[in-house]
Amino acid sequence: MIFLFRKITISKLKYLTGKIDNKISLNNSMIINFISKKTVDINQKIILQICKLKNTHWKFGLNNQISWFKDNIKKNDIHNLCYIKNKLIGYTALRNGFYYNNKQKKKFLLFDTLIINPKYKKKHIGTLMMRFNNFIIVQNKKPSFLVCKKNLIKFYQLNNWKKIPKNKYTTLYKSFSSTGMIFKFEEKIKSKLLLNLNK
Numbered sequence: 001m002i003f004l005f006r007k008i009t010i011s012k013l014k015y016l017t018g019k020i021d022n023k024i025s026l027n028n029s030m031i032i033n034f035i036s037k038k039t040v041d042i043n044q045k046i047i048l049q050i051c052k053l054k055n056t057h058w059k060f061g062l063n064n065q066i067s068w069f070k071d072n073i074k075k076n077d078i079h080n081l082c083y084i085k086n087k088l089i090g091y092t093a094l095r096n097g098f099y100y101n102n103k104q105k106k107k108f109l110l111f112d113t114l115i116i117n118p119k120y121k122k123k124h125i126g127t128l129m130m131r132f133n134n135f136i137i138v139q140n141k142k143p144s145f146l147v148c149k150k151n152l153i154k155f156y157q158l159n160n161w162k163k164i165p166k167n168k169y170t171t172l173y174k175s176f177s178s179t180g181m182i183f184k185f186e187e188k189i190k191s192k193l194l195l196n197l198n199k
């Protein structure tokens with residue numbers, strides 16, 4: 001398949017940011033469709049698509065992916081979905097959490113997953129997905145936090161995320177290791193942030 005990527009201009013981005021469900025035409029024949037939904041608004045078919053896509057990279061097995069989803073994803077968590085025709089080719093989960101800064105309790109979104117279908121990698125769809133993710137985060141008016149491996153720091157930095165020093169945050173959530181990064185976190189970090197997820 002010949003894939004002609006057309007970079008999204010600012011005006012196109014403004015269009016993208018105008019609605020939650022968006023269609024971007026990349027060339028004459030291809031439309032990438034970005035959709036953001038809460039867990040309560042997705043059905044079993046979509047959950048299965050998400051689990052299958054996640055399993056292409058984190059190969060824990062489909063059943064394991066499904067039970068992880070059921071055990072950990074809450075009804076108000078956000079699912080950013082990227083489709084070409086009916087095929088889910090990109091996914092991000094934004095999970096609701098809270099943190100304390102200077103003894104004040106505030107909300108944040110844990111940027112949990114970023115995955116592009118292996119066949120569609122290296123075509124800038126991940127970058128496009130990040131623009132959509134960032135937009136959804138801005139729309140939710142909460143800062144966001146992620147952890148990633150060293151090799152992906154640059155990718156996230158190019159997408160307007162910033163590194164947060166290890167001594168600036170702590171968490172009880174077991175998989176918060178690696179490098180922490182933040183987006184739209186505009187307040188001054190007065191004491192070590194205690195980041196956690198809603199039960």
Ligand SMILES: CC(C)(COP(=O)(O)OP(=O)(O)OC[C@H]1O[C@@H](n2cnc3c(N)ncnc32)[C@H](O)[C@@H]1OP(=O)(O)O)[C@@H](O)C(=O)NCCC(=O)NCCS
Pocket residue numbers: 057113114115116117120121122123124125126127128147148149151152155
């Ligand atoms: C990471 C991922 C989402 C990137 O998606 P993508 O559509 O391939 O990314 P893009 O084409 O938009 O890449 C843009 C730039 O980011 C960088 N980049 C992309 N993937 C990278 C990776 N795995 N490691 C390091 N840099 C990477 C490259 O510099 C690329 O620029 P290039 O044009 O010079 O190649 C995709 O590789 C993926 O799904 N990986 C498996 C899951 C994963 O690791 N997720 C992140 C969890 S923190």
